Amino acid sequence: MAAICPRMSQLLRDLLAGNADHAAAFRDRFDSVQNSQTPDAVTVCCSDSRVLQDHMWGNSEPGHLFTCSNIGNRVIQQTASGEAVSGDVLYPIEHTMTETAIVVGHTGCGAVTATYDDLTDGLDEPAGIEHCLGVLKPHLEPALEHLPEDIERAAAINRLVEYNVDRQVEFLRDSDDVPDAVDVFGVVYDFQDVYGGQRGEVHVINVDGETDVDALRAAHPDIDSRINRLWEY
Template sequence: MDQRILGDLLDRNDDHVAALPSGAFDRHRDGQRPGVVSVCCSDSRVSQEGMFAVDEPGFLFTSGAIGNGVSALVDGERVLDGSVAYPLRHTHTEVLVVVGHTGCGAIGAALTAARTGEFPAEPGVRADVEALVPIVEAGLDDPAVTGRGGGGSDTQSDGGSDTQSDGASDRDDDARIRDRLVEYNVHEQVAFARESEETADATVYGFVYDLHGAYGDRDGAAYLVNADGERDPAALRDLVGDARGHHVATLL
């Protein structure tokens, strides 16, 4: 039994309680109406509340999934995962945010599986990776992902300027392909979500959280890559405005 970790958890909870303003839950004790449901990859480096500086209850409905997947397999059919469908249908949430991240281990595992047929041994992990493999295989056929036939080597951010080599120049080709597949997967998850009945009245955004300098030079920045299916950086910059244009980028 690791009592050190237990003590750390309890101390951190004391800090949380102390930081809450008086009456923080007064409007939320009997229900919730979060403005956003967020689906991030299950990863200790990627804090959903942290990346959007959410420090109050009631704003962000969080769902974590390996590979930031928005679907679940029910009776042999892919449907919108319950953790996403629930807030959209039952708490009047109107925005869905799908967030991938650079260096994603789930995408890396799916890439290995696509290339070699080798999957993680754990049944639950394998099932999540298996769901990503068709997406990765489709991505590997896309010249924008592999870099074949032009494209796939520019990031477009910072008001429209282009930066070569997917950000950091010292990253190897596999890492760069994986990060392009991360963005490709975000697009695919957004597309699946938008086809679901539960999102008929919702706006769906796709982001990539950068902790490797793949999109720019700001660790922890979230880059908008998709807005209701729109992927063109110029259109996305128009959407967010000049002051937030540095949050728009693409590797594809």
Template sequence: MAETSLTELLERNARHVESLDSDHFAGVEDTQAPVAVSICCSDSRVPHDGMWDVTHPGWLFTPSTIGNQVWDIHDGERVVDGSLLYPMINTRTNVTLVVGHTGCGAVSAALDAVQNGPGMVPAGIEKWVDLIVPVVEAGLNDERIDADRDVSLVDQLVEYNVDRQIEFLLESDDVPETETVYGFVYDFQGVYSDERGRAYLVNADGETDVAALRELAPTKYHDAVDRLLQ
């Protein structure tokens, strides 16, 4: 089992400080204007900055939620999560990325809850699993999802979940009309191909046809546009 210590944490931060140029934070110390907000799953294997090769602060706004869910509950209703809505409105990102990932534990937990009943988990986790259960239930009734495929049921549902999260954003009156929403699945397990670490474009403003999606991307990146559910 991996372990760490206070000494290691301080050493890692010291190396971080030493690696920075003197002007590393110039231009962002008092304000921020990120070009995009990327909401990923809360998972140590899914690095926001790493997957988009971000080397300087202020380029990407990076909230995470369990199951890369874009919503929260307020007064009994689903609303756009504030950590995602804030950069849209206050920093005018214009581009939102909804990033799921292969082997998602949140989708796995929701699937287990649907198939075997709710487990015993702390309330703070249970809330987020409960919010994604209806997505999994709907996915299991989608004719494109098949438990007998070579691709795992969880990975099929991960992609389905990205679609549903984007659908919610597109239907929300709180999301600015100028916002472009892309859906990706970060593959570190070789599900979409043997090229691990690739973020596959699976959705663009609700468009899920692979041919149409590839028209949006340069030809050299067509291999990075793919879907399990077609």
């Protein structure tokens, strides 16, 4: 019988204690969603531990957001017949009447960084990670020729974060499986002081394929201060 790691045992105890607090606070919040769900939006986030997926929206209501996560906030999956919208993203659109999709990138994204490194220098990653990078690579590679030659590495990565969000939004909008009635937004979660706001702010960079900041601010004056881009390529 395997021995229990004392540190892991304590960590699990701490997590369970936190869950007990959660269960006490949320006990009555599941009454209306115990048997079905009709989430208002599906969000596709990077699974980075620094990206607080529901908390970033101030969400504490079960049933409000259908939250998906993976490295690189990908909406694309490889199938036997080619690329398709990932099933976890498509499920709420297809089955729970969800008509808003939000692709959430973040500053300093490790998946985008690894993809950039793989494209420029090559990486030797385990097969599972290589598969994920392989989904991103063909969509990010065209961006490399647009980067300034003298750009610093961190700045290049954060521009590619935007480029990746744009490509994921584009893939959703172009898919025959996603109805035209579905609104698709692209945003970046910033905890590195890149966009000049507060740490943890979400910045809108793409609305249904529109990426021009002036046009977006004119169309959405109520959130104009939250519409920002680092890069208009």
